[in-house]
Amino acid sequence: MSLFKDLGQGLANTGKQVAKKTKEITDTVQLKSQIATEKETIERLYASIGKQVFEAGEEEDEKKFFTEFGSIRKSMDKKKELEEELTSLDGCRYCPECGARIEKSSLYCSRCGAKIDKSKMDMEEQMRTQMEGTKEEEQEAQIIANEIESASADITIDIVNH
Numbered sequence: 001m002s003l004f005k006d007l008g009q010g011l012a013n014t015g016k017q018v019a020k021k022t023k024e025i026t027d028t029v030q031l032k033s034q035i036a037t038e039k040e041t042i043e044r045l046y047a048s049i050g051k052q053v054f055e056a057g058e059e060e061d062e063k064k065f066f067t068e069f070g071s072i073r074k075s076m077d078k079k080k081e082l083e084e085e086l087t088s089l090d091g092c093r094y095c096p097e098c099g100a101r102i103e104k105s106s107l108y109c110s111r112c113g114a115k116i117d118k119s120k121m122d123m124e125e126q127m128r129t130q131m132e133g134t135k136e137e138e139q140e141a142q143i144i145a146n147e148i149e150s151a152s153a154d155i156t157i158d159i160v161n162h
């Protein structure tokens, strides 16, 4: 009799431990997320200070952050160059029929004469942008799911060892 009683007690304790562990995982995930938020805030403010220092362009800071200032200017030039390239590409569309490059304002393809349905093309572009957003959210959810999974694996090991 007492063996069954002990066994029952043991199972009840295991149940309590699982509940406790589940709460611990939730707390861990929440704390990690809060830490990440604070870290982002710190990084953003650091960046803000850096931007103000750069824009003020004090001679003393120019000397102190010689490498960084130079790298920022180089990246700014490169960014401008890339943006110009993007603008020139953005001025053109591609024919849905033959794939020829056509002016954004054109209503017909200059090669095959196909009618360009501009509203349809704009919709496709919107859908692509939306899908990219969803992808990022999915990745974030996957990271959290992985964290919970690895934490659950720890519990299983705990219970087995117990």
Ligand SMILES: [Zn+2]
Binding pocket: 095, 096, 097, 098, 099, 100, 109, 110, 111, 112, 113, 114
């Ligand atoms: Zn065409």
